[in-house]
Amino acid sequence: MMRISGKMKGQAMRAAVIGGGVIGGGWVARFLLNGWDVAVFDPDPEAERKLDAVLANARAALPMLYERSLPKEGRLSFASSVAEAVTGADWVQESVPERLDLKHRVLAEIEAANAEAPIGSSTSGFKPSELREGMATDASVFVAHPFNPVYLLPLVEIVGGEGADAGVIARACEVLRGIGMYPLVIRAEIDAHIADRLLEAVWREALWLVKDGIATTGEIDEAIRMGFGLRWAQMGLFETYRIAGGEGGMAHFVAQFGPCLAWPWTKLMDVPEMTDDFAAEIGAQSDAQSGALSIRELERLRDKNLVAILRALKREGSGAGRVLLEHDATLDAPGEGVPLETVRRVVPSDWTDYNGHMNESRYGQVFSDAADAVMAHLGAGPDYVASGQSFFTVETRISYLMETRAGERIRVATRVMGAEGKKLRLFHEMEREADGSVLATCEQLLVHVDLGTRRSSLPGPDLAERIRALAAAHA
Template sequence: MEKIAAIIGGGVIGGGWAARFALMGWQVRVFDPDPEAERKIGEVMANAERALPMLYESPMPKRGEITFHDTIAEAVVGATYVQESVPERLEIKQKVYAELQKHVAENAVLASSTSGFKPSELQEGAARPQQILVAHPFNPVYLLPLAEVVPGQASLEVIEKASETLRDIGMYPLHIKAEIDAHVADRLLEAVWREALWLIKDGICTTEELDDAIRYGFGLRWAQMGLFETYRIAGGEAGMKHFMAQFGPALKWPWTKLMDVPEFNNDLVDLIAGQSDDQSGHMSIRELERLRDNNLVAMMRALKGQEAAAGKLIRDHDARLRGPLADEVPLVTVRRTVPVDWVDVNGHMNEGRYGQVFSDASEELMAHVGADRAYIDAGNSYFTAETNIKYLDETLVGEEFFVETRVALGEGKKLRLLHEMKRASDGAVLSSCDQFLLHVSLETRKSCPPLPDVLAAVEALADKHAG
């Protein structure tokens, strides 16, 4: 069944939604009266197409087409999920929902990207209020997985369908059961923002110094543990109660001005804008976006290696995207994109990463013949005894490649694999690897014959790949 999403409003957030849906294999239909919408979304898509695949070891789904339409009625044809990202004015949003419900299927999800309005405000006066909910994302939508799902009067069926759709495109639907202005995450951001405005206005620090306090300190902790888990550790062995007892009295101290707001006048705007220009004005917005995307990919890939927080989400989604190997000669064991954290100072893939690529290829082949995680947990595996890697051409960040694997020898406990790593765009051979493995018992740590089913599968591949 074809997956179709409609995007109503194609600005920064709408463009991010369109890119994520399309890269996850959905057909995307966009309505935005801005004559520049197609160009703007195209630029967002270019960033997303470069960055998002770097998070995954699996090949991405076949990219869905993004089409642009002159009316809402045209855009929602066949759509099972509609994401509204029009300007933050309640009367505009309510008008859009009235128009949407004239044309969209009654069982489609109508989701809003609103960062401030409650779902009950969006649902007011709607023909089918149970069809509407909030799915509030974070920029860049194509990389950051969180979407705050706030239902209001939305039906359980719509909540479940929205959450299922968000998980399908690799996002984390956080179901917020009670509605409140600005939901949860933006209320936290607003509190930090207000205090930051005072610190700048009072001359305590500059915009750059304040950003340094976040990115070199608690921002790194928050990225993996959030707020309460971080503070639980701060309590030491005594735990959260000790932390609360130790720092609770600080709530009565005049550490923040959150109950007071600085006058938002031209002087404050000019002060902050000037400092921000000094801090980052040497880079264009597109350069800053590229830097942001590189950092996010590297951080989330690090978390992925530890199966923590957003990294675990990506790892699990990666596993769902990776299907069984096609029964072909040679076997295509790896299809992926070179991520930013694989590149060295010369701008090309570090030689150590070639070893990882070929290791990943052999693991895919092992799983294909039945020597999978369960086989390993039962005490059996193949260990690499020798590799001979040849580096034939540069491999650059963001390039797509694949690995073709042949079984050159499959006799008893011996397994010899020949790998060729090829550039996806032209089939050029980037590297090759001759890999010799021995089957071992994980109990004795000594070589031994594979179990009969695995041995039979290996021998069958060796016969098929002969010559």
Template sequence: MSAAKKAAIIGGGVIGGGWAARFMLNGWDVSVFDPDPEASRKIGEVLDNARRALPGLYDRALPPEGSLTFCENMAEAVADADWVQESVPERLDLKHRVHAELTRLAPATAVIGSSTSGFKPSELTQQGARVIVAHPFNPVYLLPLIELVGDADHCALAEPTLHEIGLYPLTVRKEIDAHIADRLLEAVWRECLWLVKDGIATTSEIDEAIRMGFGLRWAQMGIFETYRIAGGEAGMKHFMEQFGPALEWPWTKLMDVPEYTPELVDLIAGQSDAQSGHMSIRELERLRDDNLVGMMRALKKTGSGAGAVITAHEAQLTLPDATDLPVTVHRAIPQSWTDYNGHMNETHYVELGSQATDGFMALIGADAEYIAGGQSYFTTENTVRYLSELHAGDVVRVTTQVLVGEGKKMQLLHRIMRADGTLAATVKSFMLHVDLGARRSSLPAEAVAERLAQYTQAHAGMSAE
């Protein structure tokens, strides 16, 4: 087995901690350098949130977690690193000092990225440093977007690693202040400040306008696809012809910035405290993460937006090697599967069995292509035995045994096991092969029948308990 890759994180705040969590939970070893005596605690809290949230995006288990090491100096942190990520405060003089050291100390083959949102690559490299902008979005362990800006070869070197850890690299064609996404956010932010200052809306009302309306559309279609639909059957051209004149109307104050007075700061801070001050920052982070996981899993079903990134990353996550029985599911229990008792709801034991059935069907050739061709297996009966509690974050492995595999009939026994080998439940599923066109039972295709027979023979004589 090849040695784990190593990422060095320089600066262990919220963003640096998010990078550390993203790498670690994808099997990379991580070293951190940050002179802040609180760095270990801060990164530990980010890791706790990431361990709770990130596995919930996937229907396969993430690889074994990498190691975390806190280093006393930069040289120790970057030694043998494959990726170096700088996330120090946004001061150009500080970044110049850090990147001069990173360029000298880091392996020549390592990617050196900066999390900066405020500086262009030409500013970072003006003293000879080897660095590109790799700008993430908080929480880095959940949101996939990374804006890459800088030397084309260096950016190209970075892309495969970002895909490997489930991120979406977006290479910016030309460097520009604040890159792409933050320019859009800045425009909305300025308008929001005016709306509060002029007494038109409170912070809470503005947030409701976003999350109850266009924020939901943007999550899966962005702005141009959203407006294309708004143009009706005539499409984008009709939309622009119809609404283009509005660009000349005095709707916004995008080129006019409200003065950042103490009164404005106090007004916004007071409204924000009234809006969400009843929750701690950690509670707000967990609420945010649960909502993001739910929305991104919904997008995953249709392959839209961030859902497509998750699906592509999940395809890289391999199932454990089989021993006597094939492993058909290997995943973490998401937060959304637990109930008021704190353990997994009984419905989701059946869902695990269903996922295992799908996994086994793929093994015998009754996969998505087979189903698209008009044939499948339909479940007629499930029997569940509940033996041990499962909780959010528990990693489970499901093995599948064929009890019956002949003619139109298939009966499977799925064993749901905790990571320590404890049997948590069994799901016994009986199925009939069906012609989807006629909606009647039928014999499976010859290749599927043969593959099923091989498993049936191999599993004959095994205990059915």
């Protein structure tokens, strides 16, 4: 009988990962960084080097998702055989290449050495009944199919199939949730499960678009990441279409676009007939999925999510975020004058906290941006930094005077309060554009630094003169 063994409090759980490639390495990282000890077996002589690279990425990225510290990292070991790796393991994850004969051999070795631990297979296409062929027990293996990078993406498709122990599947889901993953239990066996079938359909159509000279690979990728990929990331397929139906919801969408399924828009023309009963079934499931929210509420949720996603992409200059960056650069910069207008913007929704107003750290962001605007005005912007010189902030004092909420338009007026040698003192005043209310003030001390030595230094004569002139104007 397969089981997940219990441990005494404080005793580390132990996972065995067979196959340390891209997917196996991701599993190692996911377990290890969540406090599990992990034993790995992979006959590739380069396995340890390759796994080190995956772990380096995971150690840098995974903790950034959390506001609290992850558990103390588990111990990693490399075994010389499958049997050595799985003996005593509480969980075994098979992640060898997608060859059924190879999986059969490896799974038989695992079962011979540890018949009690659950054995999850990372297979993207095989059904559990195919994996179990020739095994002593038909309940010892199930599909646990993750997505790359395993250490960041939460989805795991769980397929037990006929003969699976429901209790073991339930406990396996508990384990996966315990390491920050989302187990999606698939109710029936099917080749390629759910997600890869959807991906395969898009992939097939994309290949035809390239083959027929309609689009390049780059154009297809842009169509995904600039549009529906962003919607899918936070609402999936059906909820996206529910909103597309407007106030009529999914029922209206199906009625309007259902006939398109019979049109030769794609190469994939084997589609189910959109009968009244089938349309009603889809509508009912959509109501159960998200009917608790009105279409307008769903739209507002979608928009908040898209703002957060797009702003994250903008920070990295990737995908649609690159478009935002380029457009941002064309917009009017804050004005001149005394005091100097250094920031003029709308407060984004992802800057607010559980109290509904702007988080303290974001005030720091606003005043940091204001200081950067002063630097740009003085000619000490990115080009100056690239030359090896910069200003570092050494002291900031912020006074929070009034609440600042998402969607409000704010502006910052900045004065140069002092410029003595290496030091530059700034005073920022943030106000609400609608009524001129002062929301916060900030006193900031910056010091000129030589980036080569990382020590304070005097600015060059040209910059020093521009600073003195600005300080005199603001005095």
